[in-house]
Amino acid sequence: MTTRYGTRPTMKDVAARAGVGLKTVSRVVNGEAGVTSDMTARVQGAIAELGFRRNDSARLLRKGRTASVGLLLEDIADPFSGQLSRAVEAVARAHGSLLFTGSSGEEARREQELALAFCARRVDGLVVVPAGDDHRYLLPELAAGIAAVFVDRPAQLIDADAVLTDNVGGARDGVAHLIRHGHRRIAFLGDLPHIHTAAERLSGYRQAMAAADLPVDEDWVVMAPTDPSVVAASLDRVTGGPAPVTAVLCGNNRITLGVLRRLPSMVRRPALVGFDDLELADLLTPGLTVVAQDPAALGRAAAELLFHRLEGDHAAPRRVVLPARLIPRGSGETAP
Amino acid sequence: MTTRYGTRPTMKDVAARAGVGLKTVSRVVNGEAGVTSDMTARVQGAIAELGFRRNDSARLLRKGRTASVGLLLEDIADPFSGQLSRAVEAVARAHGSLLFTGSSGEEARREQELALAFCARRVDGLVVVPAGDDHRYLLPELAAGIAAVFVDRPAQLIDADAVLTDNVGGARDGVAHLIRHGHRRIAFLGDLPHIHTAAERLSGYRQAMAAADLPVDEDWVVMAPTDPSVVAASLDRVTGGPAPVTAVLCGNNRITLGVLRRLPSMVRRPALVGFDDLELADLLTPGLTVVAQDPAALGRAAAELLFHRLEGDHAAPRRVVLPARLIPRGSGETAP
């Protein structure tokens, strides 16, 4: 190789070396037909000697698409995000696209920064687990042809594709399950109320209680940050006081973790159903009963819808809702 | 906005609309000094009217760097990868870079495909959890100035930066811990032996046994795929037969999961130390004793080293080794 450090050969260099025109190099590199085997050999020789590799960024600039997709998560380290990412990656790969990934950290501003940075790179499409509550900033990008599919939570203030879990139904099933096992005083520990999934699950909780003609003491509903210490305090509150609950529905996996960590130090442990499954849930004593989402199915459906759009489907925005599944393992089947 | 669907305004369009030169638009967009406020206002007006957003891909082509980094993982859905990714993302973000992400699925060919695809996009650098055992395919890319840092496992057949956990020391500590609690027959269930970390941990196991003058029955060492059924069979084998072990060191988190799932159906449960921590490890009964890596620290160190290189550090390849930490929680402290 004749390359100096930090300098790459271009097609022009290859053409000069092989003594052919630039376009002939392009033809060989792209495997286009209509080049004599003699020419092809000369070009391939020059490519090998120079260590040439086509610059796909330049190529894609000219072609007008980038063969890349931006995936915007809440937190890539969360198991939910990991499963979802793997599914999106698999679909993107099948369509020849690379993946930009970023985490919003549940911050609207960070979400917007990242989404627009992806758009500035001219990704073909966006898969977004939204953190913010106003997605109008994306309108010019959508109008310019960037496809976007929202996952887990819908877009706000714009009409866009969304792939969601049936959060209302899932929470309803979880609470109904506790009621079937004899509980009448049931708490809901949820994430901050402005988060769409948190609000939906709270709504499912209320529906199930109402359907069973059970009153809801508003002290049983805590919508708060998911730090372990906050969750522990909430749990103490709903299980203590004048009207202690005998069962708890946890609004997401982080809240479930906080509750699980607090339980050992409690005298009377409430029955427990968690929203979102956990890796070792079946190995706990008792096993953890959960309302499980299917993050891989969410990711796959979202990515497939996205590529459908990229392939020219311009129908009205679609909303896909996947079911949540109750998995009884013990913690939700104890009597009051 | 006057944009037709699927067509974006360019700086040229903005210049025409504002009645100024292209370079003046560039100056305003990039916040360069030396533009009269009158000009600036006209340009900003045109930008707003047209919904212009600079094409960073075009910009970066001209600039010669892409402000992006490729992160190559084994499996984005693995908790180890998730933690590591978050740390890499945080560092990349601090340096104004976006992240391409991809999973090799422990396949050498897929690793190479992805790494070279990232290079073809001209990422500035690569953070790689390698799957393959021959990384010479990267030599032309490195020579051309793409920086690469390997994490968790070193590069093979090339001399490159690497950030690793002290796998030998960690495994040694885990086995020494079991020996201190009275065990003399200890099994090692590891991943396939060609995987660097698996081999290193096996080596640590042997060192600890040798240091305590304990013989190793080769039937106690199983290096195999990490599917739950394979792990279960291996566990049955080492705890049954003529010389049953009383304790087991698991070579990674997937193997630990397989063992944990098998334990409930066993009559005599061996003492257990797992390599890699698990989210609910402290809530199991007994708590799971582990040799914990720090995936976030690995990711941070790797990314920081990478950007150091990108900022001009051309010193000889470096190898950074981070300690593993034994966390006793119960499963590793039971007597034989």
Added chain:
DNA sequence: CTGAAAGCGCTTACAG
């Protein structure tokens, strides 16, 4: 079958 010219959307280097 082959290649010179123009262009993708920007920035750089240089005049005015």
Added chain:
DNA sequence: CTGAAAGCGCTTACAG
């Protein structure tokens, strides 16, 4: 302070 020309590394459209 402002802008026309050239160029980043490719592909497209068009001649020969």
